[in-house]
Amino acid sequence: MTQNSPIPTQMPDVDTVLKDCRDWAQTAAATVIQFFRKDTDVAFKEDQSPVTLADQTIELELKKAIAAKYPDHGFFGEESGIEGGDRDSIWVIDPIDGTRSFISGNPLFGMLLAYLEHGKVKAGVISMPMLKEIYCGGVGSAATCNGSPIHVSGQRNLDQATVYINEGEKLLDDHPLICANLLQAGQTRRFGYDCYPHALLAAGHVDAVVDYDLKPYDYFAICAVVEAAGGVMTDWQGRALTLGSNGTVVSAASPELHAALISVLNS
Numbered sequence: 001m002t003q004n005s006p007i008p009t010q011m012p013d014v015d016t017v018l019k020d021c022r023d024w025a026q027t028a029a030a031t032v033i034q035f036f037r038k039d040t041d042v043a044f045k046e047d048q049s050p051v052t053l054a055d056q057t058i059e060l061e062l063k064k065a066i067a068a069k070y071p072d073h074g075f076f077g078e079e080s081g082i083e084g085g086d087r088d089s090i091w092v093i094d095p096i097d098g099t100r101s102f103i104s105g106n107p108l109f110g111m112l113l114a115y116l117e118h119g120k121v122k123a124g125v126i127s128m129p130m131l132k133e134i135y136c137g138g139v140g141s142a143a144t145c146n147g148s149p150i151h152v153s154g155q156r157n158l159d160q161a162t163v164y165i166n167e168g169e170k171l172l173d174d175h176p177l178i179c180a181n182l183l184q185a186g187q188t189r190r191f192g193y194d195c196y197p198h199a200l201l202a203a204g205h206v207d208a209v210v211d212y213d214l215k216p217y218d219y220f221a222i223c224a225v226v227e228a229a230g231g232v233m234t235d236w237q238g239r240a241l242t243l244g245s246n247g248t249v250v251s252a253a254s255p256e257l258h259a260a261l262i263s264v265l266n267s
Contacts, residue, residue: 124224137228
């Protein structure tokens with residue numbers, strides 16, 4: 001191999017990745033439980049998002065476990081940034097999705113882990129440590145929760161839909177008209193945060209989620225699970241989610257419901 005030759009990359013099949021994700025999610029859950037509702041120092045990053053020792057510890061543990069099995073893969077972690085971003089295979093890590101929930105004793109925080117090949121998500125996991133739920137999904141593989149198959153509701157009619165609006169205060173500040181329109185959409189509306197509303201959508205409990213100001217480590221794992229469960233997930237313009245997406249996200253239980261929400265978001 002010459003000095004300028006690309007690094008050969010091991011590309012595991014989706015079933016292998018999902019098994020790895022489940023195993024690593026269980027290990028991460030055991031770690032975070034040790035920190036939850038304990039006195040812990042909180043620092044705030046430049047964007048004012050919080051970070052704790054738990055975030056840093058879990059991300060480091062995940063990276064070590066992944067590197068031990070796939071030494072030629074790259075990483076994109078919320079806390080440590082991008083390493084090996086030019087690799088064909090990259091793992092995207094959010095060690096605690098919902099750190100504000102975590103530090104305030106709210107159990108509805110998660111851990112997100114996604115596997116990408118050539119920039120496209122192939123598999124992902126949404127782990128809810130305090131609820132003991134692990135949602136998995138990948139290309140060509142049915143979505144599951146704790147090993148049992150899950151599927152979206154299939155709801156097509158926005159007027160009959162249960163809609164979650166995530167990051168409501170940010171939406172109200174940045175896009176008050178869109179927020180006002182969303183508050184008139186659907187039969188039932190709930191404000192929410194972080195990954196769990198999307199997991200509920202994948203499991204068929206809610207019909208749509210509108211989200212805002214997300215980063216790749218926030219949406220790739222969710223996208224893998226939602227799409228494996230039969231749902232649709234894009235940005236607000238209906239474009240596929242990529243590493244360069246603008247952070248707007250809409251998940252829906254059917255193409256028809258997705259189209260109706262895209263119309264609301266762009267009206």
